[in-house]
Amino acid sequence: MVSSKSNSNNNYDVIVIGGGIVGASIIRELSRYDLKICLIEKEAELSFGVSKSNSGIVHAGFHSPPNTLKGPLCARGNFLYDQLHLELGVPFKRVGELVIIKQSEEIPDLEKFKRWGEECGVPGMKILNESEVHQYEPSLSTDVIGALYAPTAGVVNPYEFVFLLAQNAKKNGAEIKTSEEVISIGDRVAKTTEVITTKDRYNTKYIINAAGLYGDRIANMVGIYNFKIIPRKGEEYLLDKKLKGLVKQVIFPLPSKTSKGTLVIPTLDGTIMVGPSAEDIDDKNDLTTTDEVCWQIFDKAKQMIPAIHHKYLISTFAGNRPVPVKLIKNAKGKYVKDPDGDDDFIIAKTDDVPGFINVAGIQSPGLTAAPAIAEKVISILKDDGVVLKANKYFVSTNPNPKKIREMSDDELDKLIKSEPDYGKIVCRCEMVSEGEIMNAIENGAQTLDGVKFRTRAGMGRCQGGFCSFKTMELLAKGLDISPLEITKRGEGSNILVEDLKKQKEKI
Ligand SMILES: Cc1cc2nc3c(=O)[nH]c(=O)nc-3n(C[C@H](O)[C@H](O)[C@H](O)COP(=O)(O)OP(=O)(O)OC[C@H]3O[C@@H](n4cnc5c(N)ncnc54)[C@H](O)[C@@H]3O)c2cc1C
Structure with a gap:
């Protein structure tokens, strides 16, 4: 049950709502600064919204005219990918x-x-x-x-990118909360706003709305009705x-x-x-x-x-693209489609709602533009008077993930000698070892799909037919839960209906 008061630990400078590619890029960019920041995601894992179901293309940036947000942000985002690839190991x-x-x-x-x-x-x-x-x-x-x-133009694994951004942000002090839905937003009092979730209450100086398909619902919570997402x-x-x-x-x-x-x-x-x-x-x-x-x-x-x-x-x-439809009030005070409205990204603060920044309607090329969108959000905060002091503990890199399918025989032999779990193959189609799966669980994987998107276990020709059961065993061990509690992608997607041991006892 949500308590009626937030405690002082729940005070933030910035709360980002939504853990897709946009929210993850923003929280990582914010973690460069000395700020108390948090990302809230309703699904069991980050990236389970639009960001996991797309074409994975880092577009060059010529599809939209230069007088839109999409055009220049796409080109700039594309440019930033090299650095992210080097720093975070983004494939x-x-x-x-x-x-x-x-x-x-x-x-x-x-x-x-x-x-x-x-x-x-x-x-x-x-x-x-x-x-x-x-x-x-x-x-x-x-x-x-x-x-x-x-x-x-390039290609990327979008979900892996989200996990790596969040992993780096977390290392730099950001808090990441999953399975927690923002259900309402309170009034602004003394320059802070209350954010109420299914689990807790928080106070924050700024809210960034990066809720993808539900960006309109979050905007409505603060009284903004000038767009909807289809x-x-x-x-x-x-x-x-x-x-x-x-x-x-x-x-x-x-x-x-x-x-x-x-x-x-x-x-x-x-x-x-x-x-x-x-x-x-x-x-x-x-x-x-x-x-x-x-x-x-x-x-x-x-x-x-x-x-x-x-x-x-x-x-x-x-996957469903979050397409923004701009709305205006008609003579009867009802919101209707703006005949002059475009379908460009909505990235702006709203003067009537201080401390609230919409990053909404991020349809394609949102995956490409996300790193540049994060830069833009930082500049909006700066323009709004936020003092951005560097986080002196910021580390831009992630540890190199060990992917045995990309190793030479010599490298693999050496690794297996020091860490034998990397020699136990779980997914034969994609060559994924027990060591990689346990590492994914240590880095936040909570579900079968979470392991799959981090390691590729279950993504090959047999689509998990051979490896799912072993992966579930490892999840149960790593998370210290019963196999019955393991889900495919969060609440309501449990895989086993009865403990196999009990079934065997009955036979
Ligand atoms: C089929 C398809 C192909 C595409 N191909 C490309 C491509 O090749 N290249 C490209 O650049 N772009 C592509 N895109 C676009 C790209 O996928 C999106 O622009 C991008 O993923 C949007 O990211 P996001 O973070 O805004 O949204 P999301 O990934 O949906 O993230 C928003 C998150 O907010 C969470 N959320 C919502 N409401 C709440 C709440 N109340 N509380 C807490 N959390 C909440 C959601 O669960 C979700 O995880 C494609 C899109 C589709 C659908």
């Missing part, structure tokens, strides 16, 4: 992207994107002619006649590693008004992914995939890369 690779065309009438569109990119500061873009584009990507359909090439579903289809190397770059068609189109993506882990779709829906929790969309996606992907076939499909998932 990231610059693979480049190609926007392909099949008709010469489409060349002006490529020129427009090139101009936008250049104005946003994207380096190295060029328009390729027919022979060049087929040299760059030999598996393209023969009717492709040109492309815009952007070498700085979910735009994107289905993604993951193909077998047999297709590894089929494409080198991320392949895009020309984008539409609502989406960048169906892409062919060489993921960081060597698989190929096709998707996403783009469909506005009503239910923010609807993450179903459908046969109909599956066929449409494969059809579109084959038109770009003919060797793609649905027989290679191993897994599907969906």
Whole structure:
């Protein structure tokens, strides 16, 4: 039960609501300063919102015009990824992207994107002619006649990125709270605001609303009603590693008004992914995939890369983009869609609500822009008069995670001699050892999906068929809980219904 008063330990300078890529980037950036800070996430683990279900592309930054927030923040975010890769060990690779065309009438569109990119500061873009584009990507359909090439685009494991940011922020003094939902926000008294959650009450000088699909609900709690968030579903289809190397770059068609189109993506882990779709829906929790969309996606992907076939499909998932719809009050005082409203990110303080900063409507390219969004939030705080003294204990790096699949035989032999648990393979498809799983649990994994997203155990061809049971045993041991309490992704997703031991006793 939530107590009626917050205690003095619960006083913060800044509370970030939401532990997706945006909230995690902000809390890590805040941890550079001498501030008492905390991130509150309603799910059992960080990154279980939109940030775990996306295409994992670090876009170059030419898809939006320079007079938007999206355009320059995307280009800047892309630039910051190198540093994050070095400091935190964020798995990231610059693979480049190609926007392909099949008709010469489409060349002006490529020129427009090139101009936008250049104005946003994207380096190295060029328009390729027919022979060049087929040299760059030999598996393209023969009717492709040109492309815009952007070498700085990359691919990343989004969830791993979130965990590494939070791990670093925690090391630098930030508090991270999970399985705790913000349910209301009180009035501002003496320059602090009360935040009430399902577990406790806190006082804070600033609230950062980074609640993704629920950014409107949090804004409503402080009386802001000038936007709502609608979910735009994107289905993604993951193909077998047999297709590894089929494409080198991320392949895009020309984008539409609502989406960048169906892409062919060489993921960081060597698989190929096709998707996403783009469909506005009503239910923010609807993450179903459908046969109909599956066929449409494969059809579109084959038109770009003919060797793609649905027989290679191993897994599907969906994510909902938090699309902002700007609202204005009509003559009757009712909020209606603003006819002049755009769907750009909302990153701003609101003068009527002191101490509250919206970072809402962060749809694509939010994964790319997140590091730059965090910088922007810091500058908003500075402009609002917050004195940002450096945290003298700040350490920018994380310890190197040990990934046995990336080690040479010699390195692995040496490791196993000193830490034998790294020689006990749990996930055979992805080569993940007991040592890596226990390390993930020590670093905060609470659920089967939490282990999977941190280590890849269960992400291979058998999709956890062989390793899930052993991973659950390790979770029970590491968390010192009964196997019955283990969940797939938090409350209500328990895997076992009865203790196996008891079942055996009954037989
Ligand atoms: C299909 C798809 C493909 C995409 N592909 C790309 C791509 O390739 N590149 C790219 O740059 N972008 C991409 N995006 C966009 C990107 O995924 C999002 O912009 C980004 O993940 C948004 O992050 P976020 O932190 O704002 O939201 P989230 O990750 O949803 O984080 C918000 C968090 O707030 C929590 N929360 C909500 N309410 C409360 C509450 N009351 N109390 C406590 N916590 C709360 C939620 O549980 C959630 O974890 C894609 C999106 C989709 C859906």
